[in-house]
Amino acid sequence: MKYLDEFRDGEKTKPILAAIRKTVTRPWSLMEVCGGQTHSILRFGIDELLPPEVTLIHGPGCPVCVTPVALIDKALAIAATPGVIFCSFGDMLRVPGSEKDLFRVKSEGATVRIVYSPLDALEVAEGHPEREVVFFAVGFETTAPANALAVSEAKRRGLRNFSMLVSHVLVPPALEAILSSPRAKVNGILAAGHVCAIMGTAEYRQLAFHYKVPIVVTGFEPVDLLHGIQSCLVQLEEGRHEVENRYARVVKDEGNPRARALIREVFQVVPRTWRGIGPIPESGLGLRPEFSEFDAELRFGVQGVGGPESKVCQSGLVLQGLLRPQECPAFGTDCTPERPLGATMVSGEGACAAYYRYRRAGTRNA
Amino acid sequence: MCIGIPGKILDATEGSLRMGRVAFGEVIKQVSLALVPEAQVGEYVLVHAGTAIQVLDEAAAQEVLDLLEELAESMEDRP
Numbered sequence: 001m002k003y004l005d006e007f008r009d010g011e012k013t014k015p016i017l018a019a020i021r022k023t024v025t026r027p028w029s030l031m032e033v034c035g036g037q038t039h040s041i042l043r044f045g046i047d048e049l050l051p052p053e054v055t056l057i058h059g060p061g062c063p064v065c066v067t068p069v070a071l072i073d074k075a076l077a078i079a080a081t082p083g084v085i086f087c088s089f090g091d092m093l094r095v096p097g098s099e100k101d102l103f104r105v106k107s108e109g110a111t112v113r114i115v116y117s118p119l120d121a122l123e124v125a126e127g128h129p130e131r132e133v134v135f136f137a138v139g140f141e142t143t144a145p146a147n148a149l150a151v152s153e154a155k156r157r158g159l160r161n162f163s164m165l166v167s168h169v170l171v172p173p174a175l176e177a178i179l180s181s182p183r184a185k186v187n188g189i190l191a192a193g194h195v196c197a198i199m200g201t202a203e204y205r206q207l208a209f210h211y212k213v214p215i216v217v218t219g220f221e222p223v224d225l226l227h228g229i230q231s232c233l234v235q236l237e238e239g240r241h242e243v244e245n246r247y248a249r250v251v252k253d254e255g256n257p258r259a260r261a262l263i264r265e266v267f268q269v270v271p272r273t274w275r276g277i278g279p280i281p282e283s284g285l286g287l288r289p290e291f292s293e294f295d296a297e298l299r300f301g302v303q304g305v306g307g308p309e310s311k312v313c314q315s316g317l318v319l320q321g322l323l324r325p326q327e328c329p330a331f332g333t334d335c336t337p338e339r340p341l342g343a344t345m346v347s348g349e350g351a352c353a354a355y356y357r358y359r360r361a362g363t364r365n366a
Numbered sequence: 367m368c369i370g371i372p373g374k375i376l377d378a379t380e381g382s383l384r385m386g387r388v389a390f391g392e393v394i395k396q397v398s399l400a401l402v403p404e405a406q407v408g409e410y411v412l413v414h415a416g417t418a419i420q421v422l423d424e425a426a427a428q429e430v431l432d433l434l435e436e437l438a439e440s441m442e443d444r445p
């Protein structure tokens with residue numbers, strides 16, 4: 001496909017790799033923020049192509065992975081309510097709550113549907129006026145416009161049987177939490193291309209300046225990733241810390257202002273708890289009071305629902321780049337993608353699942 | 367989760383919610399074009415969760431590919 005295949009071409013990665021080898025003189029740790037990038041890096045073996053001085057740390061950018069247990073428990077309670085059709089992206093179905101997951105609730109008789117877009121959930125609501133239709137709105141800034149669009153459409157169409165369980169999170173506050181930690185060992189950041197497609201690059205300038213880290217907006221294909229890595233390494237070697245955009249075919253400096261205006265119309269910034277990391281102030285989005293009629297937490301009275309996080313799972317450390325997945329004692333034994341203990345083992349973009357798939361002993365790249 | 371896929375706009379229906387058919391290789395999907403009102407039929411958009419979120423910039427894509435060619439040549443010059 002155009003704009004994908006030419007950036008996946010192995011031949012094109014060779015000169016960048018050669019340039020990277022010439023650039024690097026010292027050890028550097030780069031964090032790729034986005035789980036989609038983590039998945040690409042392991043799938044294409046990019047970490048193994050880099051010189052040994054360069055370490056890639058896998059950041060917290062997988063919305064599935066950071067959705068807290070309490071929110072999964074709320075989703076389970078709502079999905080199990082008679083008359084509800086619960087709609088969700090497919091990768092949320094096996095995320096463990098404190099006792100079950102959505103698959104289990106489904107097998108017990110609940111109506112749980114996998115949708116590809118929140119607008120599909122809107123169609124379901126229009127087609128079933130006698131049922132309550134709830135959409136599980138998880139995601140980063142990339143997904144917020146689609147979800148905001150669905151809510152504003154529901155309002156415009158006067159849909160009374162549609163609501164959203166919102167668990168939106170924002171990238172910059174999480175980055176700030178990681179960079180400001182005394183245990184931080186990140187020298188440079190590869191910023192998530194599709195988040196920046198919406199948000200632009202402005203909010204990263206302050207972070208780059210304050211924490212003296214280069215931040216390079218990077219895409220998802222091997223050529224894009226290596227191009228971003230090379231720019232970040234050049235900056236580090238030259239002692240610079242600027243925001244650069246290496247994904248210009250998709251990311252404009254101003255992002256998509258129309259999408260941002262829609263996000264602001266429907267959502268407001270709220271504190272959120274991140275699975276494994278804990279509460280971070282001003283780190284997520286919730287519905288504005290003007291749209292509270294679409295708030296599933298209020299509609300179903302589940303504000304108080306929610307159990308504690310697993311004691312075994314170390315995903316909080318994994319998400320902050322402080323532990324490698326294989327270093328978790330449960331990795332590949334008690335915890336596998338078939339029976340995950342933590343969300344980072346569920347989603348294909350979670351670091352534990354990516355290592356399980358591409359780096360387990362016995363597999364090609366182990 | 368945040369993966370967006372580039373696809374080519376086949377047609378667009380204006381209305382309260384701008385929609386259109388977008389081709390991803392062989393697969394064709396109905397997509398919201400509400401957030402890219404400037405996108406024309408024949409252009410490529412990045413689609414995430416059923417919503418086009420950005421128009422792809424052909425010139426910027428070409429610039430990177432050109433840069434890589436230059437890089438490849440300069441690497442051959444001085445191995």
Ligand code: SF4
Nearest residue numbers: 313315328335342352
């Ligand atoms: S391997 Fe499983 S238990 Fe260990 S951190 Fe990853 S998800 Fe949690």
